[in-house]
Amino acid sequence: MxxxxxxxxxxxxxxxxxxxxxxxxxxxxxxxxxxxxxxxxxxxxxxxxxxxxxxxxxxxxxxxxxxxxxxxxxxxxxxxxxxxxxxxxxxxxxxxxxxxxxxxxxxxxxxxxxxxxxxxxxxxxxxVVATLIAAEYPIYGRYGFGQATTATEWTIDVSRSGLDPRWSGPTDGARIDLVDGEEVRELGPDLHERLRRTQPGAVSRDERWWQINTGVLSLSGDPWKEPFYAVYRSATGEVEGLVSYESDDNWGDAKQPLNTAEVNWLITVTPAAERALWRYLCSIDWIAHVKTGWRAPDDLLPHFLPDPRAARITIQADWLWVRILDVVRALEARTYAGSGTLVLDVTDGDGLSAGRYRLEAGPDGATCAPTTTAADLTLDVGELAALWLGDESAVRLTALGRVHEEREGAAVVADALLRTSRRPWCPDIF
The missing domain is CATH 3.40.630.30 (Gcn5-related N-acetyltransferase (GNAT))
Incomplete structure (x- = not known):
């Protein structure tokens, strides 16, 4: 050795x-x-x-x-x-x-x-932060990373969904069209930027991402199998959604089609586009099941179906992990639904972000600065990362012994400031 x-x-x-x-x-x-x-x-x-x-x-x-x-x-x-x-x-x-x-x-x-x-x-x-997608759960917590988002995959049983099999497209003036990779490279970057500006947990995609995901560039050298791409345009012609998907070729003993459509990625900027693209995937002839790919855990998908039970969770796991490197800039960069003050005593085994910080937050912005004021909460930098994107609860972490209340009720105050009405989501793997 x-x-x-x-x-x-x-x-x-x-x-x-x-x-x-x-x-x-x-x-x-x-x-x-x-x-x-x-x-x-x-x-x-x-x-x-x-x-x-x-x-x-x-x-x-x-x-x-x-x-x-x-x-x-x-x-x-x-x-x-x-x-x-x-x-x-x-x-x-x-x-x-x-x-x-x-x-x-x-x-x-x-x-x-x-x-x-x-x-x-x-x-x-x-x-301000470091990010990664963890192959194994136990590895990165010891380096100050905290689980910041969760990803969920559903499998839709189309026959149980309650959707009308005669559906042939939107009836409100919107339309869905099949496109090729070149059109995806033209339409996708702007659409993704519009999503990223409003979606906590989303990360940037460079030109290389679009090249890899449309077959222009191969990292492995394996032959490219082109998927199907569909674009949703609103009644005004605005591009509001894109999906990439593939299908297997599975037929039953009685020559019945039992194919599964597997979504590689689906991005939208309106609920109407999201609903229409899922409806489109469930309406394709020969498709018996739809695998959704990685979605937010509170995705609207199941409730787009008349019978939400037709969408069964097949995978749910941690996804984006975040490591805060600059506490002040991280807390000042985000917005807060309510107003309040919170003093956080942040521990960091690597010494990169340790300190006591006073956060004064409100709908119009926030200020954060080092302080010597008595702490409301004591927590590791990894737990702060889990709270920062709004997905985790300080009350839950306190019950687990991972956050310590120095002032009674401080965890409730933290949740009122930090938690979000919709859960964060990272659509990407990297």
Missing amino acids: SRREDIDVRTITETEIPAWIRALNTGFLRSPAVSDEEITNRGSSILLERTLGAFDTDHPHSRLRSTGGTPIVATFRSFPQQLTPVGGTPVPADAITNVSVNPTHRRRGLLTRMMATDLTAAKDRGD
């Missing part, structure tokens, strides 16, 4: 990208083979100054050693992102992805070293 001092954590160079991708594939249990196309396409998104590798300088038998290289045994990458808090004013985020440790080098503190390097750089850069 290599010693800690024999493993060097540092940013990678351009010539080390193929080895870094191989290590990433190994950690994610994909074939470690790396194609030229994968090197080109995946490498084009890598910011070298924000891409870390753990190099085993004591590795005895690697082919790389004979060519002067050092095996990479762990990977870590971040990129710039914008995250929308409550109120719609985006904050700069350090988006963390491609985190892996090879199975031969677990439990040696490699993730801890890479995380510390990245978060320190993010705070120095002025990022």
Whole structure:
């Protein structure tokens, strides 16, 4: 076993990208083979100054050693992102992805070293938060991350939905049209920006996202299978919704169609568009079931159906995790439905955001500043992140022993200030 001092954590160079991708594939249990196309396409998104590798300088038998290289045994990458808090004013985020440790080098503190390097750089850069989608639940809480959103997938039994099977489209002057990938790249970015400005938990999408999700760019090199795309336009011609979906080919013993339409993503900016696109998916000939993909846990979908029981929850799990790097800017960036004052004593094992802060919040804005005033609540920075987007309850966390009331009733005040009427949702994985 290599010693800690024999493993060097540092940013990678351009010539080390193929080895870094191989290590990433190994950690994610994909074939470690790396194609030229994968090197080109995946490498084009890598910011070298924000891409870390753990190099085993004591590795005895690697082919790389004979060519002067050092095996990479762990990977870590971040990129710039914008995250929308409550109120719609985006904050700069350090988006963390491609985190892996090879199975031969677990439990040696490699993730801890890479995380510390990245978060320190993010705070120095002025990022307000860091974000990630956790592959496993127990990992990231110890680095100050808190679960900030939940995602839910429903499976709709079309035959039980109560919808009229004769439906053939909106009757209010709106329309639904099938489009291709090129049209999605033209229409999608503006639609998503309109959604992101109003949806707490939503993150930015760059041009690359649209290229990957319409087949222009492949990270794996696998053949592209084009999905179906449908656009919803209001009666005035305004684009208000887009959906990407696929279908399997499943027929029963009596030659009955039992196909499932699986939604890759569906974004809308009005309830009318959302209702119409779900209705459209449930009206497609041969479709017996619709899998919704990742949605907000309080999505309107089940109640668009005459029989909400036809939409069965098949997956529900944590989704976006947030790590607050600047408490003052994070609390001042969001809006608050009510008015009040709250003093938070924030603990942080890494020392990045620890301190006592006084929040004075109201519908017209908020101010936050360090203070020596007695605290109302004591909580870890990860619990603050869970409360910040409005999804979690301070009363619940107090009952769980994860938030401590220093003043009786402070958790109720915190909920009145921080919780939102609709739950936050992150439509993306990264």
